[in-house]
Amino acid sequence: MADTLTRAGExxxxxxxxxxxxxxxxxxxxxxxxxxxLRDNLFSSPFNTLVTILIVAGxxxxxxxxxxxxxxxxxxxxxxxxxxxxxxxxxxxxIGEKHRPMLFGLYPYAEHWRLVVALVLYLxxxxxxxxxRFWNPVFLIxxxxxxxxxxxxxxxxxxxxxxFVPSSQWGGLPLTMVLFTGTVVLGMPVAVLLALGRRSxxxxxxxxxxxFIETLRGVPLITILFVAVxxxxxxxxxxxxxxxxxxxxVGMAIFFACYQAEVIRGGLQAIPRGQYEAAESLxxxxxxxxxxxxxxxxxxxxxxxxxxxxxxxxxxxxxxLIIGLFDILTATTNVLEDPLWRRFFVEAYLFVAxxxxxxxxxxxxxxxxxxxxxxxxxxx
Amino acid sequence: xxxxxxxxxxPRRGGSLLYSTAFRGVAYQILLAAGVILVGYFLYSNVNxxxxxxxxxxxxxxxxxxxxxDIGESLIPYDSNDSYGKALxxxxxxxxxxxxxxVVLATILGGFMGIARVSRNWLAAKLASMYxxxxxxxxxxxxxxxWAAVFRNLPGPKESxxxxxxxxxxxxxxxxxxxxxxxxxxxxxxxxxxxxVAAFLFVRWADRRRERTGKFMPTFWPALxxxxxxxxxxxxxxxxxxxxxxxxxGAFNFSGGxxxxxxxxxxxxxxxxxxxxxxxxxxxxxxxxxxxxxIEAARSLGLRSGFxxxxxxxxxxxxxxxxxxxxxxxxxxxxxxxxxxxxxxxxVNVANTTLNQTGQxxxxxxxxxxxxxxxxxxxxIIMNLYNRKTIIRER
Numbered sequence: 001m002a003d004t005l006t007r008a009g010e011x012x013x014x015x016x017x018x019x020x021x022x023x024x025x026x027x028x029x030x031x032x033x034x035x036x037x038l039r040d041n042l043f044s045s046p047f048n049t050l051v052t053i054l055i056v057a058g059x060x061x062x063x064x065x066x067x068x069x070x071x072x073x074x075x076x077x078x079x080x081x082x083x084x085x086x087x088x089x090x091x092x093x094x095i096g097e098k099h100r101p102m103l104f105g106l107y108p109y110a111e112h113w114r115l116v117v118a119l120v121l122y123l124x125x126x127x128x129x130x131x132x133r134f135w136n137p138v139f140l141i142x143x144x145x146x147x148x149x150x151x152x153x154x155x156x157x158x159x160x161x162x163x164f165v166p167s168s169q170w171g172g173l174p175l176t177m178v179l180f181t182g183t184v185v186l187g188m189p190v191a192v193l194l195a196l197g198r199r200s201x202x203x204x205x206x207x208x209x210x211x212f213i214e215t216l217r218g219v220p221l222i223t224i225l226f227v228a229v230x231x232x233x234x235x236x237x238x239x240x241x242x243x244x245x246x247x248x249x250v251g252m253a254i255f256f257a258c259y260q261a262e263v264i265r266g267g268l269q270a271i272p273r274g275q276y277e278a279a280e281s282l283x284x285x286x287x288x289x290x291x292x293x294x295x296x297x298x299x300x301x302x303x304x305x306x307x308x309x310x311x312x313x314x315x316x317x318x319x320x321l322i323i324g325l326f327d328i329l330t331a332t333t334n335v336l337e338d339p340l341w342r343r344f345f346v347e348a349y350l351f352v353a354x355x356x357x358x359x360x361x362x363x364x365x366x367x368x369x370x371x372x373x374x375x376x377x378x379x380x
Numbered sequence: 381x382x383x384x385x386x387x388x389x390x391p392r393r394g395g396s397l398l399y400s401t402a403f404r405g406v407a408y409q410i411l412l413a414a415g416v417i418l419v420g421y422f423l424y425s426n427v428n429x430x431x432x433x434x435x436x437x438x439x440x441x442x443x444x445x446x447x448x449x450d451i452g453e454s455l456i457p458y459d460s461n462d463s464y465g466k467a468l469x470x471x472x473x474x475x476x477x478x479x480x481x482x483v484v485l486a487t488i489l490g491g492f493m494g495i496a497r498v499s500r501n502w503l504a505a506k507l508a509s510m511y512x513x514x515x516x517x518x519x520x521x522x523x524x525x526x527w528a529a530v531f532r533n534l535p536g537p538k539e540s541x542x543x544x545x546x547x548x549x550x551x552x553x554x555x556x557x558x559x560x561x562x563x564x565x566x567x568x569x570x571x572x573x574x575x576x577v578a579a580f581l582f583v584r585w586a587d588r589r590r591e592r593t594g595k596f597m598p599t600f601w602p603a604l605x606x607x608x609x610x611x612x613x614x615x616x617x618x619x620x621x622x623x624x625x626x627x628x629x630g631a632f633n634f635s636g637g638x639x640x641x642x643x644x645x646x647x648x649x650x651x652x653x654x655x656x657x658x659x660x661x662x663x664x665x666x667x668x669x670x671x672x673x674x675i676e677a678a679r680s681l682g683l684r685s686g687f688x689x690x691x692x693x694x695x696x697x698x699x700x701x702x703x704x705x706x707x708x709x710x711x712x713x714x715x716x717x718x719x720x721x722x723x724x725x726x727x728v729n730v731a732n733t734t735l736n737q738t739g740q741x742x743x744x745x746x747x748x749x750x751x752x753x754x755x756x757x758x759x760x761i762i763m764n765l766y767n768r769k770t771i772i773r774e775r
Contacts, residue, residue: 041502048501055503204409208416218756219749220714222728226748230741234430235423315519321721329522336529345533349526353518360517 081340094344095351098335102348105171105326105334111163115174118154121147122177130366132373167245171326173355179317179327182249183256184310190253191260196290198261199268209261216258221319224251229323248320252313260309267302268294303374307367311360318356328352427742436739443468449733451725453641464734471730472751478647478726479713479755485652486712487705490659497664508660515657520715524650528722531642537634546626546637554640557626564618568611575610579603596687643724647716655712659705666701667693706763710756717752727751 042052073089077096084091095102104112125147128134134143155174158164170178197209216224228251229244236242271294279289299306318329326334332352336345431438443465450460455473458466496508515523534541534551541549546557559565586599615621627637670693678692679685719726728748735744 041500044500048499051499051501051504055501055507202405202409204412208412215749215753218710218753220717220728220752222717222720223745223748223752226728226732226735226741226745230735231745234427234741237426237429311517315517315521318519318521321521321525329519329525333525343533345529346526349522349529353522353526356519356522357514357517361513364513364517 084344090347091344092347094341094347098338098341098348099351101172101335102332102352103172103328105175105328105331106169107171107174108163108165108169111157111165114154114157114162115172118151118174119177121154122151122181167243170245172331173328175325176314176317176327178245179249179252179320179325180314183252183313183317186250186253187256187260187313190257191264192295194257194261195264195268198265213258213261216255217262221252221255221316222322224255225319225322227251244323245325248323248325252316252319256309256313256316259312260306263302263305263309264298266305267298267300270301271297300374304367304371307363307370311363311367314359314363315356328355431742434739438740438743440743442734442738442740442743445738447734448737451730452723453644453725464738467730467734468727468747471725471727474719474724475713475716475726475728475751475755478644478651478716478719478724481648482651482655482712482716483709485648486655486659486708489652489656490708491663493656493660494663494667497660498667512657512660515653516661518654520651520654521718521721523654524647524718525721527649528643528646531646534642537629540629546624548627548634548637551642552634552639553642554645555627555634555637556640557624557636558638560623560625562621562623564615564621567618568615571614572607572611575607578610579606582606600690641724643719643722646722647719647724647726651712651715651718655708655715658708662701662704662708663697666697666699669700670696702763702767706760706767709759709763713755713759714752717748 043049069089071089073087075084075087075089075091075093078084078093079097081091081097084093100109100112104115107115125143128143129140134140153159153162155170155178156165156167194209194213197205198213200206200209225248228247232247232251233241275293275297276289279293284293317327320327321330321333324330329352332348336342336348341348428438444463446461447464447467448460449467451458451467451470453474454470455477456466456470458470493508493511496504497512499505499508531553532551534549537548537550537552539550540555543549548555580603583599583603586597590596625636625638627634674692674696675688678688683692716726717728720729720732723729731744731748735741738744
């Protein structure tokens with residue numbers, strides 16, 4: 001066969017026609033595909049058969065009960081908690097009944113439409129940012145400036161006849177969104193600087209960056225929030241106050257930056273020495289080299305890992321429960337204080353889990369696709 | 381040579397010191413140092429002024445003062461008259477307890493799920509991958525408070541879940557029978573330690589022999605037999621003393637037996653289920669990183685599949701698995717601080733109470749951070765040592 005193929009390309013080769021005929025012969029037909037699949041994937045060995053039987057037995061025991069609880073006997077819609085109490089299944093009605101305080105927290109009830117508009121705008125801009133065909137710095141920065149301003153106006157109000165809502169009343173999903181965006185937007189430049197500093201040839205710069213990164217990575221996020229809430233006010237001169245929300249965001253951003261810096265450092269280390277040498281031999285200054293040669297390549301290499309930490313930043317917003325900022329999780333916990341609906345906490349938490357899951361899962365799938373795309377287009 | 385010298389002197393030929401890389405490097409560093417010192421001094425003086433103004437004491441004298449609050453569960457005797465220092469020690473011990481159990485359980489769960497993900501059994505692989513995708517995309521805070529809510533809403537002691545004799549599960553926690561203390565158990569413990577050392581020495585001897593002579597002998601089952609057999613024999617020789625301390629339902633509550641509080645179980649389940657998903661991913665990646673050729677070569681040498689796993693796949697996979705697993709252990713230990721959300725008295729919880737009572741925020745937060753830093757440092761040192769052992773040895 002191999003022999004035939006090598007000769008096939010030569011002009012006047014004897015079997016130019018024979019090769020394609022053989023290659024296009026149909027694959028052997030599988031008569032009993034299902035059985036074969038079952039044998040290969042479930043019963044390939046005695047041990048595998050045992051595992052399959054055990055799992056199927058477990059599923060048979062669990063799934064019908066879950067089905068009965070979650071779907072068959074569930075209450076989907078009611079305003080009366082007694083109906084839920086009487087039912088033996090899940091009470092999904094708690095979500096319908098309580099979705100406003102869960103999703104929007106303490107924000108004035110009549111103004112919730114503003115949050116919906118803000119969320120739609122935000123998610124729209126977010127989706128556009130993820131699409132490769134829009135990856136144009138000028139366009140993206142313009143987009144985010146416009147959307148950020150619009151979202152800010154919608155949340156705060158105070159202009160265009162919108163009532164003013166102080167940030168202490170923000171809550172729910174929009175607050176989660178603000179926390180997350182603030183963390184990433186403030187954290188990203190700090191992360192880049194820390195990563196560059198850690199790779200610096202200047203011993204003092206390096207020491208400061210290493211100490212900073214390693215110290216913050218060694219402590220839990222909660223302690224950073226404690227610093228932001230309890231300790232930081234003591235650091236300020238008397239009479240000066242900084243908004244709690246802002247302090248939290250700065251704390252989370254610094255924490256995020258320390259982890260992201262390590263990812264970026266990985267990207268920086270992956271750049272061949274020759275790139276630096278070439279840039280230096282062209283006479284570029286450090287910042288020119290960093291901005292035009294090093295960072296574009298480094299960030300591209302570590303983009304998937306950076307997305308993973310961005311996912312972590314979404315999940316980390318839930319830590320604000322400790323200081324009572326009303327993000328979606330705190331708001332839900334608060335809703336469950338209602339004695340009438342308290343017993344349906346499983347359903348409420350599952351709903352919140354679903355919200356987080358949708359965002360994080362989508363981003364993690366995106367990160368995987370990004371990885372495939374980047375490795376496919378790698379030039380070196 | 382002359383050319384090289386001119387080249388080296390290049391930057392200075394421009395006349396200005398400003399164009400010398402070396403000078404600029406020194407200048408940047410002096411600026412940075414000055415900045416750090418200035419900011420540090422600014423913050424320090426502000427803190428002092430603010431504390432003076434609010435008349436909050438400074439220093440660690442409060443550690444010796446009476447704490448005045450109770451702690452729900454403690455590994456050492458503690459009551460509310462004891463000092464803040466002792467309360468913090470109780471908190472640290474609880475943090476360590478939940479971290480140690482968490483690391484062990486997360487490793488088992490993650491290893492199991494990771495292996496299941498690469499299993500040839502379609503059902504096992506799919507279920508494990510569902511577990512990973514669902515669990516790691518839900519915040520760990522939600523995991524912990526969800527389980528806390530679940531365990532708190534279990535039926536009361538009267539309607540305990542009672543699957544078999546000596547085990548009760550209710551909203552007070554998991555209550556189970558334990559053997560009553562007996563002097564013989566000390567010797568059983570000693571025998572277990574001796575067995576552990578003996579098993580370790582045996583495995584090492586067998587490995588050495590295999591490397592020297594090429595003769596293989598089974599080590600897993602004999603080692604297990606030594607570890608279990610030795611204590612068992614010691615126990616039997618001393619007349620097999622066994623009296624169970626069973627939990628009994630009194631007027632309102634259980635007495636006897638051992639108790640795991642709902643907070644402890646919730647925190648443990650939450651962080652283990654979450655971290656387990658990450659470890660599973662690491663284990664999967666590690667196993668898949670071993671080139672197929674390695675396994676095929678081992679099989680074609682006629683090695684049995686268990687043998688291939690133990691001596692070919694695992695040692696190579698571990699090299700990939702260990703470093704990222706270290707950071708998962710670290711994050712698990714740090715996530716044990718979530719106990720503060722659900723009332724498990726670990727370090728952050730106790731320090732938080734201390735902070736609220738004494739107002740000494742700087743010291744309380746400082747203690748939290750220092751302890752976690754030391755813990756992180758210890759874990760990474762231990763794991764680095766282990767990593768050095770598993771790392772590739774070039775011959």
